[in-house]
Amino acid sequence: MGEARLEGASQYLSDEQVRQGIEAMFFAYRGFTRDPDRILETMAYGRAHHRAIHFIARSPSTTVNNLLGILGVTKQSLNRVLRTLIADGLVESRVGESDKRERHLRLTEEGARLERQLSDAQRARMQEAYRAAGPEAVAGFRKVLEAMMEPDLRRKYVAIGEQDP
């Protein structure tokens, strides 16, 4: 002990605690992506395809530009993914009605089938972790994660959660 710069830090802010949190994030993220990754690697898809599929499912009729803001990649990178998904008939791209420059994206039936398969796998692990940790832990989990986001992404996160229910 005796770390001068941590003087005001109560116990839960100790260096060691924070370090363990960092490592927990690292290890947990691996578990988090593992099940969908395993499904995807049997096809010609990767995690980038999963992310696109997830957020198209979540916000049907979203535009490419909106998706770019959520995923935080370049349009070239997203376009490569979308191109294969469209070519394979999993995603449909429609020209916007009010603004015809925009492309509105939605899953086809086949795309929705894959989305369900992926999210079922990911949800199962999430639910098991939630069950094991208990409801209060889950509330805390969400609270810390939300505080960890960049402000602009936090806004998007909240907006997505509020839209369709």
Add this chain to the structure above:
Amino acid sequence: MGEARLEGASQYLSDEQVRQGIEAMFFAYRGFTRDPDRILETMAYGRAHHRAIHFIARSPSTTVNNLLGILGVTKQSLNRVLRTLIADGLVESRVGESDKRERHLRLTEEGARLERQLSDAQRARMQEAYRAAGPEAVAGFRKVLEAMMEPDLRRKYVAIGEQDP
């Protein structure tokens, strides 16, 4: 048991709740890596270097094989990273004493300096999130993350946390 998932599914296990948890993980992980990423991109290093540096700092004198198990990558992939770190004088590799096949890794002073810079940045965000969410939330956060890990990684995670204090 008789409590099928419909029965046992109290509010916090609802589909929507779980989906929001998935998205929270995705957005939060971006925040989690952002600060170190920004530091690293000014040098010729990436996230893979950061991970190696982190766990070498955390478990000084760890072997290559041990590091492989923690990071979950191939030795070729890790070797590429270690080679540059050793060449740049950030990491030191010593032949093992009892078993001379092993290489024991530790940070040089310069490596430790970079490690501190990176972890200070990452810790600052973590601490801020912890402070904003409160101690009970932090406990729940850790609990859920731990439950989300693969069992073998959870064992390693626990072992790392127990070693040096």
Add this chain to the structure above:
DNA sequence: ATTGGAATGTCAACAAAGCTGACGTATTGT
């Protein structure tokens, strides 16, 4: 009506970081 800028798409080239497979060397354990 023309023009400037925004949204989208595409081509090309490149980098980081993962992977497999094969091979070599030193060391250790049986």
Add this chain to the structure above:
DNA sequence: ACAATACGTCAGCTTTGTTGACATTCCAAT
């Protein structure tokens, strides 16, 4: 003596990210 282990390395491939340049289409403002 021989098999297994730990490590390093070469070669080649994949995914997913990056810039930069350029065309198209369309909206909106002059």
